[in-house]
Amino acid sequence: MTRRPTIKDVAKKAGISLSTVSLAINNRGHVSEETREKVLRVVSELGYHPTRTARGLASQTSGNIGFIVTENHFSQAEPFYTRIFLGTEFEARNHNFYVLLTTVAERFSERETIPRFVLERNVDGIIVAGKINEKLIHYIESAGLPAVLVDFQLKRTRMSAILIDNHTGGVLATNHLLELGHRKIAFIGGDLGHPSIGERFRAYKETLSAHGIPFDASMASIHEKDTRMDDGYRAAERLLNRIPRVSAVFAANDAMAIGCLRYAKQKGLRVPEDLAIVGFDDIELGSHVEPRLTTIRVPKEEMGKMAVQHLVEIIQSKMKAIVTAHVPVDLIVRESTGGHSGKYAPLTPDADEGFAA
Numbered sequence: 001m002t003r004r005p006t007i008k009d010v011a012k013k014a015g016i017s018l019s020t021v022s023l024a025i026n027n028r029g030h031v032s033e034e035t036r037e038k039v040l041r042v043v044s045e046l047g048y049h050p051t052r053t054a055r056g057l058a059s060q061t062s063g064n065i066g067f068i069v070t071e072n073h074f075s076q077a078e079p080f081y082t083r084i085f086l087g088t089e090f091e092a093r094n095h096n097f098y099v100l101l102t103t104v105a106e107r108f109s110e111r112e113t114i115p116r117f118v119l120e121r122n123v124d125g126i127i128v129a130g131k132i133n134e135k136l137i138h139y140i141e142s143a144g145l146p147a148v149l150v151d152f153q154l155k156r157t158r159m160s161a162i163l164i165d166n167h168t169g170g171v172l173a174t175n176h177l178l179e180l181g182h183r184k185i186a187f188i189g190g191d192l193g194h195p196s197i198g199e200r201f202r203a204y205k206e207t208l209s210a211h212g213i214p215f216d217a218s219m220a221s222i223h224e225k226d227t228r229m230d231d232g233y234r235a236a237e238r239l240l241n242r243i244p245r246v247s248a249v250f251a252a253n254d255a256m257a258i259g260c261l262r263y264a265k266q267k268g269l270r271v272p273e274d275l276a277i278v279g280f281d282d283i284e285l286g287s288h289v290e291p292r293l294t295t296i297r298v299p300k301e302e303m304g305k306m307a308v309q310h311l312v313e314i315i316q317s318k319m320k321a322i323v324t325a326h327v328p329v330d331l332i333v334r335e336s337t338g339g340h341s342g343k344y345a346p347l348t349p350d351a352d353e354g355f356a357a
Helices: 007-014 018-025 033-046 052-059 080-094 134-142 166-179 195-210 229-242 254-266 300-317
Strands: 064-070 098-104 125-129 147-150 160-164 185-190 220-224 248-251 276-278 295-297 324-327 330-333
Touching (some): 007 018, 007 033, 080 125, 080 300, 134 147, 160 166, 166 185, 166 195, 166 295, 166 330, 185 229, 229 248, 254 276, 300 324
Parallel strands (some): 064 098, 125 147, 185 248
Antiparallel strands (some): 295 330
16 A cells, blocks of 8 residues: 555455454454454554554543653763663553653742643653652642652652662662771762652661661761762762761762762772772763772662553553552672672671661
8 A cells, every 4th residue: 555554444454344443453342352363464464553643532541651850860961760761661662652751840830840741631641750849749649640759759649659779778888888897987968858868868877876886977968959970079078078087988879979989089089998989879870980880779770660560550440559669779899899890798688687668
């Protein structure tokens, strides 16, 4: 055929009605398996692809999923949420959904911040990645759109969440430094209001306490507004100028850890001989800096995949139950702590008992 085949062409060649073809393609209604297979065979032979509009009319859905992330969290410099987005994109294809990406400003404004696909309701559900202004989340909830939060959770909403096992990751990172003999271990971070950062900081303090080391507030540089590389550089500068005896740093994420590494080099400190550094997230850049960064690996694409799976289940079944799922993490040891490369198992398996999130 020289023109694009239509559903009428499928019906004509298959010798059945338009309505039966529609039901068979959309896997709806009482259509025999023999008829369904016949329709799908003709669809393949003709190269027919149902339009998104046609599917929407048949199923009363748009076939779209919205993905929202703040502008500063979707960047080449800090690609954590970019990998989560890719995970949603790959998984959405398996469910015949498109993913519509939009970024929003950190500050909320009903006039400027609300994404168009929320206002026009041309998505079947929404994935919100990272910390977003609470007012926007409440707006989405009030609009009645199914939504799943990723790497963020609000107790005052009825939204499911896909979270990192931040506490276990924090325990693994701190234990690793302790088992290397470090006792002057600092923490650098920002935005402790973000559940992930706050949980990593809590794990750091509790793990020190479990080893008989009281928490020293002066060893924590936690007042940066964000967790980017520049924030890590400033946090390290503030910390190491104030307390030069620090021998190890647990950074809230890899971006801050890399910023800390950059400052240490400029200050003439050898890593890991003078200062050991551990990050969190395992972004790609961490394996390319010198020395390569020891970190907590987070399965970012898997988080996106899980978010889509759960959202599709909500959309298709109208499920109302709230689900909170935690993805597991691993400690990846590289040269920034002087360890041997690879996954790391604690020497004292009971040391982190009771800390799992």
